[in-house]
Amino acid sequence: MLRLALTGIRQHRYAFIGALCAAAMAAMLIAACGILVESGLRSTPEEDRFGATTAVVRMDPDVVIRTGSGQNVDHESYPLDQPPRLTERQVRQVREVPGVRRVVTDTPFYAQALTKDGTAQPGPDDGVTEGHAWEAAALTPFTLTSGKAPGADEVVLDAGTAARGGHRVGGEVRVVTAQGAAAYRISGIAAPRGRDGLPDQASLFFAAETARRLADTGGKAAYAGVFAGGISADAVERRVREALDVPHLDVLTGDARAKAGAPETTEELAATTLLFGPMAGIGGFLAVFVLGGTIALGVLQRTQEIALLRAVGSTSWQVRRMVAAETLLAAAAGLLPGFLLAVPLSGLILDRLREGGTAPDAYELHLGPLPFLLAAAATLLLALVAALAAAGRISRIRPADALREAVSPRRPVTVTRVLLALLPLGGGIALFFATQHIGGEVGVAFQYLIVLLLMGAAALLGPLLARLLEPPLGALVSALGGVTGWLAHANSRFSVRRVASMASALMLTVAMACTVLLVTGSLNRITAEQTERRTRADLVLLPQDSPGLPGDVTEAARGLDGAEAVAATRSTTVISDVLGTPDVLGAQALDPAAAGEVMDLGLREGSLRSLERDGTAAVSRTYADQRGFEVGDRFRGWLGDGTKVTLTVGAVFDRPLGLGDILLSESYLRPHLHEDLADSVLVRAAPGQDERLRAAAAALVKDHPTVEVTGVGEYADGLRTSLARNTTGTYLVLSVLVLFTAVSMINGLLMGTAERAKEVSLLRLLGAGRRHITAMLYLETLIAVLIGAATGTAIAVTGLAGANGALTGSTDFSIPPLGYSLILAGVAALALISTALPAALALRNRPDGVLPSV
Numbered sequence: 001m002l003r004l005a006l007t008g009i010r011q012h013r014y015a016f017i018g019a020l021c022a023a024a025m026a027a028m029l030i031a032a033c034g035i036l037v038e039s040g041l042r043s044t045p046e047e048d049r050f051g052a053t054t055a056v057v058r059m060d061p062d063v064v065i066r067t068g069s070g071q072n073v074d075h076e077s078y079p080l081d082q083p084p085r086l087t088e089r090q091v092r093q094v095r096e097v098p099g100v101r102r103v104v105t106d107t108p109f110y111a112q113a114l115t116k117d118g119t120a121q122p123g124p125d126d127g128v129t130e131g132h133a134w135e136a137a138a139l140t141p142f143t144l145t146s147g148k149a150p151g152a153d154e155v156v157l158d159a160g161t162a163a164r165g166g167h168r169v170g171g172e173v174r175v176v177t178a179q180g181a182a183a184y185r186i187s188g189i190a191a192p193r194g195r196d197g198l199p200d201q202a203s204l205f206f207a208a209e210t211a212r213r214l215a216d217t218g219g220k221a222a223y224a225g226v227f228a229g230g231i232s233a234d235a236v237e238r239r240v241r242e243a244l245d246v247p248h249l250d251v252l253t254g255d256a257r258a259k260a261g262a263p264e265t266t267e268e269l270a271a272t273t274l275l276f277g278p279m280a281g282i283g284g285f286l287a288v289f290v291l292g293g294t295i296a297l298g299v300l301q302r303t304q305e306i307a308l309l310r311a312v313g314s315t316s317w318q319v320r321r322m323v324a325a326e327t328l329l330a331a332a333a334g335l336l337p338g339f340l341l342a343v344p345l346s347g348l349i350l351d352r353l354r355e356g357g358t359a360p361d362a363y364e365l366h367l368g369p370l371p372f373l374l375a376a377a378a379t380l381l382l383a384l385v386a387a388l389a390a391a392g393r394i395s396r397i398r399p400a401d402a403l404r405e406a407v408s409p410r411r412p413v414t415v416t417r418v419l420l421a422l423l424p425l426g427g428g429i430a431l432f433f434a435t436q437h438i439g440g441e442v443g444v445a446f447q448y449l450i451v452l453l454l455m456g457a458a459a460l461l462g463p464l465l466a467r468l469l470e471p472p473l474g475a476l477v478s479a480l481g482g483v484t485g486w487l488a489h490a491n492s493r494f495s496v497r498r499v500a501s502m503a504s505a506l507m508l509t510v511a512m513a514c515t516v517l518l519v520t521g522s523l524n525r526i527t528a529e530q531t532e533r534r535t536r537a538d539l540v541l542l543p544q545d546s547p548g549l550p551g552d553v554t555e556a557a558r559g560l561d562g563a564e565a566v567a568a569t570r571s572t573t574v575i576s577d578v579l580g581t582p583d584v585l586g587a588q589a590l591d592p593a594a595a596g597e598v599m600d601l602g603l604r605e606g607s608l609r610s611l612e613r614d615g616t617a618a619v620s621r622t623y624a625d626q627r628g629f630e631v632g633d634r635f636r637g638w639l640g641d642g643t644k645v646t647l648t649v650g651a652v653f654d655r656p657l658g659l660g661d662i663l664l665s666e667s668y669l670r671p672h673l674h675e676d677l678a679d680s681v682l683v684r685a686a687p688g689q690d691e692r693l694r695a696a697a698a699a700l701v702k703d704h705p706t707v708e709v710t711g712v713g714e715y716a717d718g719l720r721t722s723l724a725r726n727t728t729g730t731y732l733v734l735s736v737l738v739l740f741t742a743v744s745m746i747n748g749l750l751m752g753t754a755e756r757a758k759e760v761s762l763l764r765l766l767g768a769g770r771r772h773i774t775a776m777l778y779l780e781t782l783i784a785v786l787i788g789a790a791t792g793t794a795i796a797v798t799g800l801a802g803a804n805g806a807l808t809g810s811t812d813f814s815i816p817p818l819g820y821s822l823i824l825a826g827v828a829a830l831a832l833i834s835t836a837l838p839a840a841l842a843l844r845n846r847p848d849g850v851l852p853s854v
Contacts, residue, residue, distance in 0.1 A: 019330035019383070021743075022294035026287035027338030027379040028345060029740050033280035034371025035346040040273025042366045046199045049261030051192075052141045053104075054228040055236045056257050057094055059084040060248035063575065063642040065582045078584055081573040081640030082674050085220035090244055094224050097243045099236065101229035105221035106136035109214055110675055111204045112546055112706065113157065114174040114181070115165045120545040120706045121202070124160055125361060128264050128547065129202035131177065133211035139225040139261075140192050142203065147188025149207075154187040156205040160197035162189045175204060176706050177214045178675040180552040200265045200360065216675075223260065265360045272359040278448075279736070284378065285452055286508060286740060289459045291379075292386035293504050295327055299390040320391050327387035328380060335376050342375070343367065349736060413464045421460035428453035432798065436805045439622030440661065442578060443806025444523050447799040451515050454795045458511075459504045466500035466787055473786040481779045484772050488779035499784050506788025506827060507795070512738045513823045514796030518815065519803045524720065526807045527657040532716040534655045537565075537598040537682035538690055539697055540715040544708035548677025553704050557681050560696040562689030565597030568678035572669060574617075574647075574662045576637035578626065585623070586660035587640075589669040598682035601663075602654030606631040610650030611665040617647040618663040620656035622806070624649070637662075641672045657807065658719060760843060770843050781835045785828050 050056045061083035068074050085107070086094075095103045111131025113121045123129040134149050134156060142158065147169040150156050155175060157167055167173055171186050190205065197203060206214065228236045233253035240251050252260050259266040309319060346365060353359035413421075428450045435443040435450070458465060474489035481488060492499045541557060543549050554568045570589040575582050592611035601608070601618070610616050619629060627635065633649045653663070670676075685693040697709045710718065760773055768776075797813070805811040 016326065016330050018294050019291075019327055020334040022291045023331035023334030023379050023383055024338035024341070025334075025740060025743055026291050026382065027335050027375045028341040029283040029287060029736075030280065030378050031339055031342035031371050031375035032346040032349070032736075033276050033283055034374055035342060035365065035367065036276040036349065037273060037280065038368055038371055039346075039350070039366045040269055040276065040363060043269055043363050044255045044258045045262035045265045045360075045362045048140075048258035049198060049201075050139050050223070050225055050252075050257040051261075052227075053139055053225040053257065054233050054253070055226045055240070056250075056252045056260050057086065057224040057226060057240055057244075058222060058250045058252070058260060059086060060250050061263075062248075063638050064248060065575070065638070067581065076582065078575050078582060078638075080638075080642050082672060083222070084642050085217065085222050086224055088219045088221075090246070091221055091224050093243050094226065094240055097226075097236070097239045099228050099231035099239065100226055102227040104135055104138055104225045104227070105223065106132055106139060106225065107211075107215045107217050107220070107222040108132055109211075109216075110176075110178050110547060110677060111206075111214065112176045113161055113165055113167070113202070113204060114176065114705055116167075118174070118702075118705050120176065121161065121165050122545045123202040124164075124197065124199060126357075126545075127200040127202070129161075129204070131175075131204045131206055131211060131214060133208045134205045135208060136225075137190060137205055139223075140198070142190040142192055142205070144188045144190050147186070150187045150205060150210070151207055152210060153184055154207065155184040156188040156190050157186060158197035158203040159189050159191040161202045161204065162186075163196060176546065176550060178216075178548075178550050178677050179214060180550045181704065198262070200262050200362070262362075265362050268360040269363055272353060272363055275353075275358075282448075282452065283740065285456070286512075287379075288382060288386075289456065289504070289508060290740070291382050292389065293459065293501055295383065295386040296390040296501065299323060299387075320388055323391040324384055324387045327383050331380050331383035335379060338379070339372055339375070342371075345736075413461060417460055418464070421457045424453040424460075425457035428457065428798075432802050435802050436811075437625065438579065439625055439806045439809075440620065440656070441523070441807075442583075442626075443622070444519065444803045447519050447802045447806070448515065450802060451511060451519075451795055451799040454798060455508060455511050458507055458791050458795060462500035462504040462507075463497050465791055466496050466503055469787045469790060470496060470499060470783065473790070474783050477779050477783050477786075481775070484775040485779050488776045488783060491776070492780055492783045499780070499787065502781070502784040502831075503787040503791070506785055506831060507792040509738060509827055510789050510792025510823065511795040512792075513827070514793060514820065515799050516735065516738060517819045517823065518796055518800040518813075521816070521819075522800055522803050522813070523657075523807065526804070528716050528720045530655040531658040531719055532712060534599055534601060534659065535682065535712050535715065536600050536684060537712065538685040538693060539683040540710050540712065541681035541683065541697070541700075542708045542710060542715070542718075543677075543679070544706055546706040548675075548679060549681060549707060550704075551676040551678070553700075553707055554678060554681050556700055556704065557683050557697075560683065560693060560700065562685050562691075562693035562696060563683050564686035564689070565594055565684040566681060567591050567594035567598045568666070568681045569595075569659075570666065570669075570673065570678050571660065572640040572673065574637045574639060574664075576635060576662075578623075582638075585662055586656075587662040587664060588660045589664055589666040589673070592665050595663075598684045600655075601659075604652045604654055606649070606651030608651055608663075611663065611668075613648075613650070614665075614668045615645060615647055616650035616665075618651035618653055619649055620661040621652055621654050621809075622656065623661040624652045639669070639672045641674075643672055764843075773843065774839050777835050777839045778832055781831050782828070785831045789824055789827065 060077075062077035062079050064075050064077050066073060067076050086105075091103065091105055094100065108130040110129070112129045115121050121129070137143075137156075144156070145159060147156065155173065157165075157173070161167070165173070167186055167189075169186055169188060172183050173186055174181050174183050184206075190203075191197060226236055226240070231239075237251040237253055241249060250260075259269075309322075350359060350363060350365060354361060354363065431446060431450050431453070435446045438446070470489075470492050474492050478485040478489040541549060541553060548570075549568070554566065557563065558566045560566075567590055572587050572589060574585050574587040576585060577583070578585070590611075592608045596608045604621055606618070608618060611618060619627075623629070627633075629635070629649045629652070631649055631652065634646055635649070636644070637647055638644050647662075647664075651663075683693065683697070694709075701707050701709060763773055763776075764770075797815070800813045800815070801811040804813045
């Protein structure tokens with residue numbers, strides 16, 4: 001069988017090359033995803049803010065929730081927006097642990113220096129800018145390069161911040177904190193050994209009493225850095241846990257300290273890594289159909305040969321072994337080029353994500369053997385299964401039936417294939433209707449799964465769809481193309497399986513590309529539209545180069561000339577059930593009385609004034625529908641600091657996108673928020689006072705340099721830009737998958753055309769010219785493009801309608817004509833270009849050179 005397989009490879013080199021390319025692409029995609037996931041898990045922040053310590057103690061920044069019941073009980077962790085802190089008693093217990101020489105606490109807080117011209121000075125690479133007590137400098141350690149330790153009303157700047165702002169020891173600098181802006185004397189400049197500061201954050205150090213006042217922690221500490229004497233880090237960890245004996249305590253050593261010291265960078269690393277998990281899943285899903293379709297096309301082109309083998313006595317098992325051996329040889333040969341391409345591909349993706357701000361600089365490429373081993377195993381297994389499936393029917397039926405099947409297939413698809421297709425088709429339809437009940441962004445997220453299920457069903461039903469769609473589309477091409485169009489129509493009608501194979505690859509490309517464009521774009525567009533309709537204010541105050549607006553900005557806005565209503569918003573999270581499982585929901589803290597004056601939330605039930613009662617929440621329509629809530633119902637949740645609460649539904653509103661699914665009063669949430677920093681301040685002008693208000697707001701910026709004043713239109717435009725920037729990573733990842741399907745489409749077209757040398761030679765002997773044959777091949781490709789585009793568009797439109805229904809309650813949708821036209825034009829151009837090369841190869845020989853001699 002191996003010798004027969006090698007002979008088959010020589011005779012069908014285009015099929016072998018096609019299978020090799022498909023396997024290489026599958027291996028490349030799976031390995032690249034694995035490399036990126038492994039790199040994200042192994043990456044740590046560049047510089048350890050706690051590098052001088054033996055260990056760092058903190059409370060677990062996640063809340064652990066018991067889920068399930070009976071024998072299915074589990075404990076899941078969910079991230080907290082406001083992580084709990086260590087009490088003074090717990091810090092004292094750490095100090096008393098045997099072997100602990102010194103404990104230094106640290107509670108970072110927002111502190112941002114202003115430049116000499118009064119503008120906000122962001123951290124390095126737009127990172128955070130934080131304040132610390134001077135004692136916390138020993139944790140890195142920072143040491144003074146000039147000046148002295150800070151006293152009251154003094155500050156020590158890290159060397160990078162001082163250099164960027166042009167500050168000198170003895171000078172004065174204004175610093176903005178959650179309590180407002182104040183002037184401090186620069187008593188010194190400090191730096192870690194060998195550099196000007198930490199790579200992802202600016203550090204400002206204050207006297208201990210000043211830091212306690214600005215952080216307003218009530219004596220609690222975010223971190224306790226442990227300096228041990230004579231014992232190992234593992235021993236410190238064990239003794240601290242035994243001494244405190246409290247649940248959900250973190251004792252961090254090694255690289256874990258660096259992640260704790262740069263929580264923002266750590267969150268960015270985790271968020272970026274999560275992008276590649278779905279990419280790997282979707283990529284594996286696509287690889288099944290790309291590799292399976294390519295191998296099936298190769299087997300289809302050899303149906304007559306396999307039938308003859310069966311007729312001369314080959315058994316079903318021998319035929320399957322031959323096809324499997326050829327396929328495994330092609331897949332094995334494709335592994336090396338796939339792996340060689342995976343490394344630069346993963347590097348290219350990571351570079352683009354870093355440039356777009358989606359991935360932090362600390363996300364570095366790490367190469368290990370595991371991604372390549374998994375990719376090799378997955379590719380070979382997929383190839384083997386695809387080969388056995390493709391050769392299954394033709395190798396099982398009787399030899400006489402096999403010969404008849406090779407000449408004229410009786411049916412486009414088998415009953416087994418139809419039954420298999422009904423599974424994803426039925427699942428996709430059921431899930432579509434379920435998402436209309438689920439609603440919200442969760443319902444939108446499910447549309448990608450629906451699209452994948454429908455793509456799977458369409459790929460399995462490809463020959464049947466081609467049989468149904470070819471007559472009208474082929475007739476159109478025949479009418480437009482004259483004699484060559486008629487011939488292309490006839491060829492496509494007879495070779496429906498070959499057309500289906502090419503159309504399936506085109507369908508995957510169109511469906512993926514349109515889904516990326518339509519569904520993700522629809523979510524961003526509707527979010528911006530809801531924000532614009534919801535905002536009744538005339539001006540919106542936003543943070544400029546800072547994480548939030550200090551509390552005194554809201555007070556200053558209330559005193560503006562011409563202001564009639566002012567309300568601040570502050571984002572946080574609430575953990576509560578979504579589809580029966582706890583999940584993190586976006587929430588907002590606001591003033592219930594003032595919010596109704598500057599926001600039109602589209603209230604369906606209840607009143608915002610009900611939020612003035614502690615423990616009362618307004619919930620979005622989509623979340624209320626998911627849980628079956630009505631006004632007065634109660635539900636369990638966990639606030640951003642992990643406090644378990646029972647909330648009462650006081651109102652149901654209709655425009656949550658860009659705001660959150662749960663609204664609570666700021667007075668109720670204030671004890672559960674670490675710092676008083678608002679996301680925005682909405683200001684509505686009194687009748688006829690618009691100009692006075694704008695002039696007063698412009699004057700406010702001079703006293704509050706971290707404030708940006710915008711109108712509602714500018715605010716909505718800025719949100720659109722921000723949403724587009726935030727989805728850059730998603731677009732990039734999905735674009736790689738689109739490229740993968742596009743290359744597979746090219747591969748399929750090359751195979752489909754290149755193996756028709758005998759057919760082309762026969763046409764030339766019958767009098768057809770090169771121009772006629774080339775036009776016929778192009779028109780056949782055009783028929784496949786039309787079938788694939790129609791099927792792919794229908795699948796993508798289903799996802800778009802589902803996304804709109806989940807967000808707005810209406811499945812009405814609109815397709816951006818320019819973007820959609822560009823996708824179709826690009827796919828058609830790739831398909832036609834892919835036909836040119838094999839057509840030229842088929843026409844280069846003498847007409848009688850490839851026909852068998854009689």
